[in-house]
Amino acid sequence: MVMTERDFTQPDIEDVALHAVLFALSDPTRLAITRALADGEEHSAGDLAGDIPKSTMSHHLKILREAGITTTRPEGMRCRVSLRRAELNRRFPGLLAAILKNAG
Amino acid sequence: MVMTERDFTQPDIEDVALHAVLFALSDPTRLAITRALADGEEHSAGDLAGDIPKSTMSHHLKILREAGITTTRPEGMRCRVSLRRAELNRRFPGLLAAILKNAG
DNA sequence: GGTTATGTTCTATGGTTCTAGAACACAGCA
């Protein structure tokens, strides 16, 4: 029996494509999640979910993670999600800030 | 017989939603079109098309237009497409610039 | 082990999108 580690693989920031980031943020639910993460803190999936079913939330978080926008870190029985803000700003200077500024 | 004017309706800039703009620019083809329009000039659809079939091009231009990103003006038998740069910058300050800067 | 809490993965369904051929509409010109 192999102890399978939960897989929260995220792309190397250099491999992130602009159109993938824009697509990930083009969904209102994911944009709202990203706004909530913009405080710089780590949030658990449950905190971010609100009324959204777990499976739907998991789906959206996966897309954000695979687009290079977020990091997910397992901690105990929950997971901690946060923005890859500095990395993203290095890859696409000013992009996330411009989007977040206009997302309010 | 009614002379039907070609319909290049575009939304009022105030009605444009951020997620719609991000979605429109999340397609590599449409992002390339937008980059080509970033010179500030009017381009005909044919000039922008390259290898892309006419119907596909028309589809993408319609999405960009309906997202509030471009204006299409009929001129003779062709149409002139251009960016709504100033309006868009008023609605979402810094957004288009940040995207275009990172689209290269 | 049993139970509970937190998420993921599986699966299905309905809707949307991309692509592109074919037909059509319009402008200009011979």
Added chain:
DNA sequence: TGCTGTGTTCTAGAACCATAGAACATAACC
């Protein structure tokens, strides 16, 4: 009246996506 160039609309197919219930996996605690 045709003919050509430019672009739209119609239509269809394949792929993709959002949603969410059900089952499963993991962690913590008794």
